[in-house]
Amino acid sequence: MVLKLYGAPLPIGTTLAVLMTLVEKQIPFEMVTVDLQNDAHKAPEYLAVQPFGQVPAIDDDGFIIYESRAICRYLAEKYAHQGTPLIPTELQAKARFEQAASIEFANFQPFAWALYVEGIRKARKGLQKDQAAWDVAEQQLSAKLDIYEAILGSQQFLAGDEFTLADLFHVSFGDLLAPAGCDLLTSKGPNVARWWNAIRSRASYTRFQGAVEISNIEAY
Template sequence: MVLKVYVAPLPSGGSPIVLLVLAEKQIPFECIFVELTKKETKTSDFLKMNPFGQVPVIDDDGFILYETRAICRYLTEKYAAQGPALIPTSLNGKAVLEQAASVELATFMPALIKVGREALKGTHGLAVDQAVLDAALVEFGQKLDVYEVILGKHKFIAGDELTIVDFFHLIYAPGLATRVGIDIMTQASRPNVTRWWNVLIARPAWVKLQAERAAANAVQNV
């Protein structure tokens, strides 16, 4: 039975990250788009898969799994022999990966969300509080200053090899530049962060995915 992947049609959030891992690991799958605006994640059938009513979700021959990071770990471990490794095999390597994953979830993401929550108000016709946005950008910048130090020691966030944790950083951050013009990830004052970020967003699988999802979204909005 082919792997079923339930994702949102819009190119943002966790759905593209799962699709990215699928592409990088060359995993065959059936993509099922779930319309959030139609509350398709709140139906009784969908809630049986994810009681929180959110995407992404996978159905791997009856094994149901939700939450982006858990799905990515599962797929990477199951298809370890395909594509880039994305998860270290050594004990120390795995420990550093989990350390980086904790930092992404508990430090990077909360600061990023503060920026996005205020900056994206303008896209919904709401007034942006510039003072709040500026404060959020300062806080996020402080986190990136630490990233600058970390990335000065190795190529990627968990070492010299690409891992799924690098991909986790793509969940919302690219939208700051594409949707509201805030390009904090590639500033001259943080050359190591800039180098790392440019490598991530230039991954052929990511570029292709973003183009495909943008084209699909444009068709839906015609």
């Protein structure tokens, strides 16, 4: 039975992170789109898969798991011997990977999420942007990316010189920053810009970008 990915109709956000992982690991899959705008994620049949009514989720021959980071880790470890190695196995390299993954979760995602909410999600719901909240989140993310700039001055990626899930996880909300109106990933400094361009240049990323336009994201 081919793996099923339940995800957003557009390859963006956390759905994109899982799609990239599937491609990096060369895993065949069937895409099952969940129509969020028409509340398909709240239907009883979908809640049986993802009880919180969110995307993405996967069904791997009857094994169901949700939350994008958990899905990506599961896929990277199950298919460790094919495709791109996304989680190091050597002890110290793995420790650096776990450190980098924690950096993304604690020092990037909260501020990128806040900017997405103010720049895209509120507009989608017909709500007014809170400029003060935007400014605070942008300042906080800018300060965090100053540290990224320093780290990436001595290594290619966040966990070292090899691409890992710690880098890939950034696409979930990093990819929504520019459509939201924040250019920090390209303007903060040369090291951050180089790193972000390296992520977005991967075949696992470019494969899906023809399906996404800014106008669609803003209406999503």
